[in-house]
Amino acid sequence: MDEQKSLVARLFAPPPKNWPAGVKFLATNHWSDSIPLELLAFYVPKQWPPPPQSPASAATPPPTHTPFPVKEATKERRVSVKKITDPSHPAFGQCGLFAATALAARTHILDYVGQVRLAADASETSDYILSFDRVTGLSLDAEFAGGEGRFCNDFRGVCAKANVEFDPYRDSKTGQVKMGIWVLAKDIKKGDELCVSYGKGWWRERGLIS
Numbered sequence: 248m249d250e251q252k253s254l255v256a257r258l259f260a261p262p263p264k265n266w267p268a269g270v271k272f273l274a275t276n277h278w279s280d281s282i283p284l285e286l287l288a289f290y291v292p293k294q295w296p297p298p299p300q301s302p303a304s305a306a307t308p309p310p311t312h313t314p315f316p317v318k319e320a321t322k323e324r325r326v327s328v329k330k331i332t333d334p335s336h337p338a339f340g341q342c343g344l345f346a347a348t349a350l351a352a353r354t355h356i357l358d359y360v361g362q363v364r365l366a367a368d369a370s371e372t373s374d375y376i377l378s379f380d381r382v383t384g385l386s387l388d389a390e391f392a393g394g395e396g397r398f399c400n401d402f403r404g405v406c407a408k409a410n411v412e413f414d415p416y417r418d419s420k421t422g423q424v425k426m427g428i429w430v431l432a433k434d435i436k437k438g439d440e441l442c443v444s445y446g447k448g449w450w451r452e453r454g455l456i457s
């Protein structure tokens with residue numbers, strides 16, 4: 248019941264401060280209608296935990312699916328979106344994601360929320376797209392609709408190394424597979440920018456490094 252209340256509260260929550268006009272704020276992932284229902288049931292099970300006898304149990308992944316680890320998600324709002332006003336920052340004039348509270352090493356901060364699509368329907372131009380499941384090829388794109396996670400910048404030119412990572416998991420409360428944003432090995436101070444590594448491939452594909 249508490250879980251249901253907090254979901255309703257999140258679904259109707261207004262966009263956070265500094266949210267850009269033209270981007271739809273999503274509290275939870277939007278799953279494309281073209282994703283087959285059997286595939287969808289693996290990522291968003293109707294019943295959790297699954298019934299012990301069920302052969303189609305979502306806990307036993309088909310061999311063609313990634314077996315996501317079950318982890319606990321935080322319920323707190325732990326980030327803020329801010330405009331970058333420092334001219335020496337490589338994303339000057341854009342936005343970034345910042346710690347709204349101190350964040351302990353290896354903890355869940357928030358989820359990267361967006362639109363989940365089949366590989367065939369994935370955007371080829373989005374700068375807000377992640378691989379959601381390498382095995383099935385699903386993508387997660389927050390270009391036009393998403394959550395605060397879409398503002399996480401790459402560490403290059405900002406700080407010495409990434410302080411957070413994107414890693415998918417199965418939410419222990421709901422059974423849903425989500426893309427978590429997690430603190431790496433060091434605690435993060437309130438006010439620090441959260442920076443991930445997009446990977447060299449991301450910059451190479453855009454012709455920004457060789």
Ligand SMILES: C[S@@+](CC[C@H](N)C(=O)[O-])C[C@H]1O[C@@H](n2cnc3c(N)ncnc32)[C@H](O)[C@@H]1O
Nearest residue numbers: 337338341342374375397398399400401402403
């Ligand atoms: C996922 S978005 C990050 C949020 C973005 N700053 C915004 O306000 O919408 C990725 C884009 O942010 C910018 N960006 C992120 N990290 C950067 C970095 N280290 N150096 C330069 N630009 C960066 C680039 O324009 C990139 O295409």
